[in-house]
Amino acid sequence: MTEALTHRQKMLTFAGILLAMFLGALDQTIVSTALPRIVADLHGLDRFTWVATAYLVASTALVPIYGKLADMYSRRTIEIVAVSVFLVGSGLCGLAGEFGTLPLLGDGMTQLVVFRAIQGFGGAGLFAMAFIIIADLFAPAERGRYQGFTGAVFGTSSVLGPLLGGFLTDKGNGLIPGVAGWRLVFYVNLPLGLLALWFIVTQMPPLRPRTEPKPFDYLSAALLMGGLGSLVVVLQLNRAQHPWSGALTLGLLAGAMVALVLFVVRSLRHENPILNFGLFKNPVFRSANAALFFMGGAFLGVIIFEPLFMVNVLGESATRAGASLMPLSLGVVTGSMLAGQMVSRFGHYKRWMLGGLVLLLVGLSLLATMPPTVQYYQVLMYLAVCGLGLGPTMPLYTLAVQNATEPALMGQATSASQFFRQIGGALAASALGAVLSFTLAHELPTSAQAPATSQTVVAEGPALPSAAATARANPQVRAAFATAIHRVYMVDILLVVGGLLLTLLVPELPLRKANEKVPTIAE
Structure with a gap:
């Protein structure tokens, strides 16, 4: 049981799951900068979007499954399986195409798509299990300061991912003889993952469920x-x-x-359902997860469309557009850590959730009113404000849900929070993309519509330089993209307002000082 663990055991277990979580978060961003080289080597331009889609589908669909398994079996066993599957998928991705066309798997690009799905099966567990295990290690009253580190992991990985991916792709050809640099983007997971696996196997307690498992x-x-x-x-x-x-x-x-x-x-x-729908009777679970649905969309709205503004409106290079997200990431790290520490110290989480959303609204309002002549450094400042506002959303909504949930259902409740954030992001990204495309179709001059709109659909690295050249050469293109992205951010503001209104409905319960009795709203 958690109560018998020493502080050293808790910290070593915490280090292991954070390292595993870092791998999963890093893998979401490190591949994007390697895609142009991967497509060139594997001759798969027609399927390059599926490299990301396969991972996203697998990692989203399996999150609730991991939550249920965590309520049935040893948390350590589930975490070991998740990390192992992720490492196998990483190794296979690095080998894609090395042995030519394979039976059932096809050519190298098809192999990579399949292997990315295997990676996603493991990656889903890296995220879901991290929050579940943290709930086992620390009581809600002290959990905020530790869950704040999860936001720091996301923020750090979003900065390091594109930079490391670009470095390994461009400079990694000579690091291992005969191995293309882009393959190192996947192989880099292996030593870090094995280190995380060592921590988990040797230091993590079993953390078995409190009830006997029923048939899955x-x-x-x-x-x-x-x-x-x-x-x-x-x-x-x-x-x-x-x-x-x-x-x-x-x-x-x-x-x-x-x-x-x-x-x-x-x-x-x-x-023995995968998701106990009785959880939706809990007003904290219901309101917090509904808010997370909106916040997942708001977060992706910032990070997907801001680089497009940089490239297509300001005419910046792909490198400078990617680097412009660093203040956002640093803001998320700062906001997450600060909110987690303050909640653990003073015990009130709702005010920090609301304060973060108000700050995010300020940042998005600045982004939504940027003129085409805005300076690069000004955009960086606006993104830093958005990051500070987004930071508290990483740990605190999950903390609120966990604090209001019976320990026997902790895995399902925690994974549901991750799932609603992810599915909200996927739906919002599609909707915001439709807003962008619809606006461009009406604002762009006819001669520029075909190339420009195709560039925005393909938002990965190879499209950005040519889009930047188009923006510099045609002021009408710049104006059209500015209008379109302004509208995207206006919709993003509506998402945050929706999240804010739902957050107002979240009852604030006293934080438990032990992983036992769940407080009621009347207490």
Whole structure:
């Protein structure tokens, strides 16, 4: 039991899960800068978006599954499985295409897409299990200061990922004889992952569930993964090739809806559901997760579209556009750490959640009113404000949910928080992209529409330099992109307002000083 753990055991376990979480967060950003070289080597331009999509689908769909497994079996066992699967996937990604075309797996690019999905199966556990294990190690009253480090991990990885990916891709060809630099983007996970695995295997206690496990509902798991997987794929499709009225889009949407409805029906009837829907009767769980749904979208809205503004409006290079996100990341780190420390010291989390959202609204309002003549350093300042506002959303909503949840359901409740943040981000990114495309279609001059809109759809590295050249050469293109991104940020502001209103509905319960009795709203 957690109460018998020494401080040293807790800290070593904490270090191991943070390192594992860092790997998962790093992998979400490190690959983007390597994609142009990967596409050139594996000759897979037609499938390059699936390198990211495969990871996203797998890592989103499995988060609730990990939460349920954590409530049934030893947390250490589940964490070891997650890290191991992630490392196997990383090694396979680095080997993609090395042995030519393979039976069932196809050419090198198809292999990479499959192996990225395997990575995602492990990556889902790295995130979900981190928050669950932290809940086991520390009581809610002191948990804030430790969960604040999770925000720091996300912020740090978002800065290091693109930089490390670019360095290994450009300079890594000579580091290991005969190994292309982009393959090191995946191989770099292996030594760090093995170190995390050593910490977990040797230092982490079993952390077994408090109740005897019941039979796992495999049919519900299949319905959930199928439904969520289809939904995320729909959101990632290129609308130019697969419009909303297209047969593939409608078919996937119908399949997703049917699978998810059947999942809900079965869960309500099964004795051991993947997600206990009784949790939604809890006002903290219900309101906090609804707010996280909106905040996941707001976060992605900032990090996806700000580099497009830098490139297509200010005419900055891809490198400077990527570097401009550093103040945002540093703000997230600072805000997350500060909020976590203050909540652990003074015991009130809601005021920090609301204060962060108000600060985020200020930052987004500045971004939404930027003129095309705004200076580079001014944008950096606005992003730093956004980061400070986003920081408290990383640890505190999850803390509020955990504090209001019975220990026997901690895994499900915690993973649900991660899931609602991720699915909200995926839905919002698709919606905001539609706002951008719709505005550009009406604002761009006819001669510039085809190349410019195609560049925005392909938001990875290879598209940015040519888009920058277009922006410099055509003031109408700059004005059109400025208008489009302003509208995107206005919608982003509405998302944050929605999150703010929902946060007002979150009851603030006294933070427990032990992982036992759950306080009630009346206390």
